[in-house]
Amino acid sequence: MTAPPHVLDCRYWDAGVCRSCAWLGRSYDEQLAAKQEAVRALVDRPGLTWLPPVASRPEGFRNKAKMVVGGTAAEPTLGILGPDGGVDLRHCALHTPGIVAALPVLAGFVERAGLQPYDVGSSLPVGRRGELKHLLVTESPDGELMVRWVLRSTADLARVEKHLPWLRAALPQVRVVTVNVQPEHRAVLEGDREVVLTDEATLPMRVDGVTLHLGPRSFFQTNTEVAAALYRQARAWVDELAPATVGDLYCGVGGFALHLAAPGRRVTGVEISADAVAAAARGRDDLGLSPEQVRFVVGDATSYDLGDPPGLVVVNPPRRGLGGDLAGWLERSGVPHLIYSSCNPTTLARDLAAMPSYRPVRARVLDMFPQTSHLEVLVLLTRTRPARTRP
CATH class of the missing domain: 2.40.50.1070 (OB fold (Dihydrolipoamide Acetyltransferase, E2P))
Incomplete structure (x- = not known):
């Protein structure tokens, strides 16, 4: 996905009545480069490969x-x-x-x-x-x-x-x-x-062949096209690693979990909202998948016990990040691989520091929010030390 380098024209900015888009005066190419640089300054590590950033349309993207x-x-x-x-x-x-x-x-x-x-x-x-x-x-x-x-x-x-x-x-x-x-x-x-x-209580969001059922208070990425790129990137990494089991913490309406489902792979999604879990299960049923293949449970992602460590865990926390409890559990868990989707590089960097057993090996910036400093970054991490104790 490419985007033109022009600066967006905005009647509200020109009139001085809205300053919500703090980067509006910068060309889009400049914005994208600045976001990549800002994330690298916080989370770069030796051996970490940065994939080209995913650009957005500079306008008409906000769903x-x-x-x-x-x-x-x-x-x-x-x-x-x-x-x-x-x-x-x-x-x-x-x-x-x-x-x-x-x-x-x-x-x-x-x-x-x-x-x-x-x-x-x-x-x-x-x-x-x-x-x-x-x-x-x-x-x-x-x-x-x-x-x-x-x-x-x-x-x-x-x-x-x-x-x-x-x-x-x-x-x-x-x-x-x-x-x-x-x-x-x-x-x-x-x-x-x-x-x-x-009569209808949910809005179907078709993303790369997966229909997510969005309830009134459900979370979904603001930029549908870039969200699709986010799920495709996660799926490519998971298919390459081919884990038999995947845990999706903060699964919401099932965006990652349903995109990562595959023959011979069991996926468990955890979300604290019962409405979101019901919507995720509806999306699973639409795909013809069974609860044995993809299971959604209501639970607190920061403390839910996944049982035997999955082969890979996906985490997509809110801006506050994982926090000490969940980062500590993952550090001790023995899970071989993590995929961390973050909208806040500052808390991402803090969480990475709390999980020294994991080494970031690939990362990609995805521009969900043109005209602002906000972004999404997806990081693949691999365990470099064995688990010390069972959580």
Whole structure:
């Protein structure tokens, strides 16, 4: 995948109303080189082979829009909060074309349903007005949409339900619509309660022949094309090593586990979210695989006992990294090979230092987030010392 070297034009950047893309003034080639250099400075080791970085499209790549809703019900803004209220970013060039086309229609839904945007200006409960906090939209590779309205309470739930037929007619590509309830007056994107308003509760994400079923609160990489490259690279390394057993910690909806499944190989995925595990199992069933071939279990990845050490373990932790407990378990485990997918090179470097029995042998930067310093890096590690004790 190649990308042109141009600097992205952005009306919002030029107007000075949005600075979310901190690297927007740099050419894309310069951005990619800087990311490679930054990761190497933190995790490079003797003998580590760096594969060429995976580039992204500089624009139109972002499959999820996280929009703060401001303004009024009659004139809503979809974007971010500025010093004087909502800043409308509905034509942001980073979003996929399908999301850009859908956002004006969704703004029209806010107007039609009379959903009053939440007023964040007052710190006192008695001074707060409005219900609608955020709009979250995800587009699948097939062009289908998941639309989530984040409300302060269920007071306007009936309004959303009443006008849902209009939305489905105006946007036939909408597959899933939910209301998420987030009652707290703080910078939290979503709450714990999700009300599904459509027959379908998951969005199918087809990635290289594998269908992942994305629930409303499931994690999926923001850049679908680069996510596919991430899974392909992991699969190539695993097929080369040919382990009989694989453990996938932080497996989510099964992205790595389902891509690594192969005849004669048993895969176990561990994820703390029961909804994600159910979605992963649905993806396994779609592929015609049995639970004996690919097993998904609900558990804490930092402490789950995989039993006999697998031939390879994949870890895909959040930004905070593995932490001492899981890094310590892996260091003592006897697992011959690790694949570490990291969105934070700083915590990756810390975790590598906590696992001196493993030597990084290959690494690849994948640019999930053009126009920013954020990235993904995939590292293959091989054990160089035998396990000291059984965990």
